[in-house]
Amino acid sequence: xxxIMSHAIEALNARLPEGFDGTAKFEITGEGSIMIDENGAHxxxxxxxxxxxASADTFRxxxxxxxxxxxxxxxxxxxxxxxxxxxxxxxxxxx
Numbered sequence: 222x223x224x225i226m227s228h229a230i231e232a233l234n235a236r237l238p239e240g241f242d243g244t245a246k247f248e249i250t251g252e253g254s255i256m257i258d259e260n261g262a263h264x265x266x267x268x269x270x271x272x273x274x275a276s277a278d279t280f281r282x283x284x285x286x287x288x289x290x291x292x293x294x295x296x297x298x299x300x301x302x303x304x305x306x307x308x309x310x311x312x313x314x315x316x
Contacts, residue, residue: 225252225277226264232284233262237314243307244269250276257311271303271311283315290315 226249233247233255240259246269247255256265275283279298282288290312293299301308 223252225249225281226255229255229280229284230262230264233257236284237261241311241314243271243304243310245307245311246272247280248272248274249280250274252277269303271301271307273308273311274300274302 229247229249237257238261240261241257242259244267245257246266247257249255253264254266255262256267256269275293275298279288279293283290283293283299288298290299294301294308294312
């Protein structure tokens with residue numbers, strides 16, 4: 222597992238200590254995928270209620286609080302596939 226993936230999983234688990242009600246997948250371009258569910262964040266690639274796709278830089282910025290997830294989506298830096306209501310819930314948890 223790359224350093225970027227390890228850092229992202231650690232940061233997501235810190236922000237979502239009780240996991241997430243549903244399933245979400247983050248596809249980090251050129252790195253891999255992270256799944257988030259009721260058990261927390263872990264490396265994996267499966268079906269999810271929502272999939273968010275971003276570069277490593279954008280994803281890092283979201284996790285560090287430098288990039289607003291809504292603004293990243295509006296500017297095209299973050300692509301979202303699936304349940305938009307769940308995307309808003311996850312975005313609020315990450316803000």
